[in-house]
Amino acid sequence: MYFLEIISVSQTDGYFTHKKQTLFLSLVILAIVVMVSFMMGYKMSTSKFLPSVASQYQDNIETSTTSLPDPPISTIIPPVKGYIVYDCDDQHPGPCGGWSDRMAGIYSSYVISVLLRRHFLIRCTRSFNLSDYLVPNLFDWKYNSSILTGRSWDYQDFFSKTPNALKKDDLSNLRRLFPHDVDFVRMNLDYTERFRYFHVLPNLIPWVLELHFADIFLNFFNTFFQPTQSISQTVSKFVQNEKLLACAHITVDVKKKIIGNERYDNKEQLDLIWNLLKVMMASNYSIFVSTNSKAVRNTANTLFTNLLEVEGPILDIDKPVGGSGLVDGSRKVVTEFLILAKCDVLVLTKSGFGIMAAYLNNKTSDIYCLTTNDLVPCSRYTIYSFYPDEIFSPV
Template sequence: MPSTSVAFFFGNLDKTLRTSLSVTGEKEKPEEEDTRRRRISQDEHHSTEDLLLPDVTQSSIGEEPVNTNLPQVDAGRQSLTRRDRVKWPPADDKQWEAFDDDLDKILEGTLIEDVDKKIAALSKIAYTVGKEWFGTAKADNKSNEQTTSSRRQREIETLRKEKSEASQGSIRRQTMKNSLDSLRLLNCSLLVLYPALLCLYWYLPPLQTILKGNDAISSAKSQDEARTLSLITNHELLLNSVPKSYNNGFIVYACSKDHSCGGWSDRLSGILSVFVISLITKQQFLIHHNNPCLLADFLAPKEYDWRYNSSNFVKTDKKNYVLLNRKSLRAKKYLSGEKNLTKYFKSHINLIHMNWDFTDVIRSRPHIGSEVPWITKLHFADIYKELYNYLFKPSETLSRALKSQIRYRPKTACAHIRIGKSPTIPNDPPRHQQPLEILWNFLDILDKNVYDIFIATDDDRVVKRATNRYPKNIVNTDGKIGHIDAILQRKNLDQQDIFLKMMMDFYALINCDILILTESGFGIMAAYIRNSDSGLYCWRGSELNPCSRYTIHHMFPWPVLAPPEYFPVERRVSQKIRKKGKSV
């Protein structure tokens, strides 16, 4: 600031002080004056802001009053919030002359006040006028407070830092040492285990095969156990459907020498259909089977006595119903429920010759779910298994023959190969025509120390080839190969021997650990009644596809069920039956 204005101001300072004291009539106390003097010391800021005092009011200067209500200055404070800084021009700037004149005029009006107010007004007026003349820059609101620490504190922080770094370095060195020790131990272990690893490399594939086999066996056992629990319920369903009392009359499955009955699967299908007819009509079920021999010679009743004694029905009204193959169309409307079934089989003894499975047709009957609930709830596989185990068990003759069969190894791999027309059975239509090398390639990879090999077939040549290929593992059943429905047409054949071999082959397939099937009802029935669902393969085309008891029906549909072109499944009953709302 130019010296003229300052000199003028301080030249009148003493006069103003005396005037102020004379007006107020009061003398300042020495301690108050010392306090004010200490407020402005060499240790404080030397800007005009440090001249501010508390409780100062500014008298009017011209038209506008100057606000002197400024914050107190605390000598002990470490930080101070500053106002916006005035953009003062350089010292040689000509604006200072005009600014000096303007400031002189303003200061003249402050001489009437006391010293404190004059000092406060000086800084305030100078800041206000400078702000109007030159403008301001935005103040830095950051605190000037500085946190300082003593030398001792700095030394302590340094020691802590060095200790932390030393500790981390020690941990890293220990970790590295442990890693090196582990590597040394691993190297030593590899040197020791290398021969064992080399042996494991050569023998691992067989070991994996064995382990996978064990896992598969364990899984199969678990599935079989769970299925056994469910089969208990299935068995109860069948038992609950058997009437405790019957109407007057008998429904008899007939397989006599007067008519062809088909193979073993045809006969089991006919037995199932006739058994369900007996449940619907509530008549007692029996089996009359003497083609080519008595069924009771090989199978005995298990839970239900089905044996037919013709001597008991000599003078009784009886009638034969030949419903074999297409002739069964005669009973189609009765089986499906469109007509009353009891009016069709109305004799006292109804001998029914039937070789087709009419399960799908019977399921279309109204109210069949309440009449025979298990026929609608169970799968074909479970239906046949439950019915077979309910009706049959090996007779003493068959049991002795089965026990006489020698098995050398813990497991048996079986295959049923239905060739059809061959020198063994020349009158049979041709069946499976795929090369046997597909089967041999599958059997070749089996562990011969674990598996015996059994081949059930209708062609002697297949058995001979298998015996030549696996001489130490092949097992056979006693008797001659033949078709049980064709032996009556050929002379010099032991009917009992052929039927016994057929039954032994059937039970051998039921108890196999691995079972390979071709398109034949004989093998399908064995798979249905089999105690396990694992290790089952369906031979279709050039591949052996894994399958189960519940998928065979879709892979080989025609050998068991009634042909759909003759018996389409009727999902809807007639409007007439619906209106009646009762079973017929």
């Protein structure tokens, strides 16, 4: 009996062991089946949320054995190849415009180079060489003619024009517009509103889409440029010596004698600016006036005995002149622009030069815009509504 009991127990243990093994194997198989089903289900479920183009691309890869289609344009960024060169030189006739025209042209040319995946360079030598006063900051944009060796090239002038490829926000047409290895282009407008219609923009240069154009210019300028050591020292010394600085930029159409929308010899309109600066001076502000008019400068010198000034003659940078006046005048233009960008109070007239300085000046306490009948408070973000013409604002 004892022996039989042992045999019975042994058989029973073997039976349970076999059952355990069978159960374990079944569980393993079941787990594998569930995992495979889950993976297939997950793949099917996620494919429903892919964009239609990407979904078609995925389906084509799975079903085709001969050739693969091009991937979705939004997911592939091609390598940088070729050059877009902003051009303002004496080799080509026609205007480049003043300071704001050139800066707007450089900015727009740069964005086009990004859209086309090109290297970007600057050749700005009309009246003065830009690199004598502003040097590259985060990357080298200086043009060197050696890039033309063995490459095709051409020049196009879009001064005060908008290329049809930008009007149609068509990247293919933009490529056809600039088909060469090196494309020189002259522009003077800010095409931000046009650029924002290009579907590749968020992937390539998102800040053009996301920022207000005052901050777009701030970002662009600080990325590209820094003043030379000499200019930087002059500006720093000028600003640091003054506790508070109230500034005005007064641009006059000398031929038409227009300031803002009226004749600049309209005493009442100019008095709006002078009266504000007198209040500032009484509050211990130092006074600085930048202008393209000798008459305005003489008036300012009469009214403010301690008026701060940058040495050098008044210069129209799009009109070539000779002699030492060109160097001193060019240096004066750049220095005054950078000083205006650091003023505590800034008074503006209808001018891209002053508007751009205000865009750079994100620490000023007060900005005022001269209108036809009044001098009103404004800001970096509202200037363009007071001066809506094509003065460094999107067109």
